[in-house]
Amino acid sequence: MLENSIGHPPVLLAQNLCRSFGSTTALNRVNLEISLGESLAIMGPSGSGKSTLLHALAGIELPDSGSLMLNLPGQQPVDVQELGDKARTKLRRQSFGFVFQSGLLIPELTAEENVAMALMINGTPRAAAIAQAGQALVALGLAGMEQRRIGQLSGGQMQRVAIARAQVTGAMVVFADEPTGALDSATGTEVLETLLECTVGQGKSLVMVTHDPSVAAQCDRVVKLHDGQLISDSRRGTSAMGGDVR
Numbered sequence: 001m002l003e004n005s006i007g008h009p010p011v012l013l014a015q016n017l018c019r020s021f022g023s024t025t026a027l028n029r030v031n032l033e034i035s036l037g038e039s040l041a042i043m044g045p046s047g048s049g050k051s052t053l054l055h056a057l058a059g060i061e062l063p064d065s066g067s068l069m070l071n072l073p074g075q076q077p078v079d080v081q082e083l084g085d086k087a088r089t090k091l092r093r094q095s096f097g098f099v100f101q102s103g104l105l106i107p108e109l110t111a112e113e114n115v116a117m118a119l120m121i122n123g124t125p126r127a128a129a130i131a132q133a134g135q136a137l138v139a140l141g142l143a144g145m146e147q148r149r150i151g152q153l154s155g156g157q158m159q160r161v162a163i164a165r166a167q168v169t170g171a172m173v174v175f176a177d178e179p180t181g182a183l184d185s186a187t188g189t190e191v192l193e194t195l196l197e198c199t200v201g202q203g204k205s206l207v208m209v210t211h212d213p214s215v216a217a218q219c220d221r222v223v224k225l226h227d228g229q230l231i232s233d234s235r236r237g238t239s240a241m242g243g244d245v246r
């Protein structure tokens, strides 16, 4: 198995992922390994397969073919394709965090309850979950906003709640889909910094879809898709490392 620079096998290892919708090929034999502690941006034109790849890597949707191995520290490797729906859902809740453009927060609940929910569905009792959620929100600069409903928060504050929810469970891999897409550029920069601190800053991995080159430039690595194929793979500080990978 491939080893990364810190001696741990890739936390996610995708091989030959293929996914079609009718006659549209959304993913065409995509190979990708993601290291622990690495931030990876997925870029490409509209319709190139970015969201489909993110969903496949996160076990949200199964590809038609190919394999996906998850290697979490201190745990047995898991072949995600082999899991049934229930086991995959459990794996996602325990091992992955999600920050999407809309935040996917529950508007009827308070900020604190939204974050606590991620713990409660993994079995943490409500009182302990609420206490932990409150601490996570304070750590992200949302002291005093714990009791506000989602609609009473700004876009940047909503995304901080989403980040708190994604990291409160201790998930080692966080998936983000255009996390700053709905924010003005100053707020987007702050949210991105927070997201990076809460993920790679703590030894976790971040996999992020973005259209924005300035957002992608903050990541350790950028991969580009075109018509479902991974066409380039570059690391920060190197000139077009990997270049054309077809």
Ligand SMILES: Nc1ncnc2c1ncn2[C@@H]1O[C@H](COP(=O)(O)OP(=O)(O)OP(=O)(O)O)[C@@H](O)[C@H]1O
Binding pocket: 021, 024, 025, 026, 044, 045, 046, 047, 048, 049, 050, 051, 052, 053
């Ligand atoms: N559920 C679906 N049913 C049918 N076609 C789909 C479905 N999901 C994605 N596709 C198609 O697969 C291709 C890749 O879609 P995907 O959403 O992954 O692209 P994307 O790069 O994320 O696009 P965008 O930047 O516009 O969000 C597109 O042609 C899209 O229309």
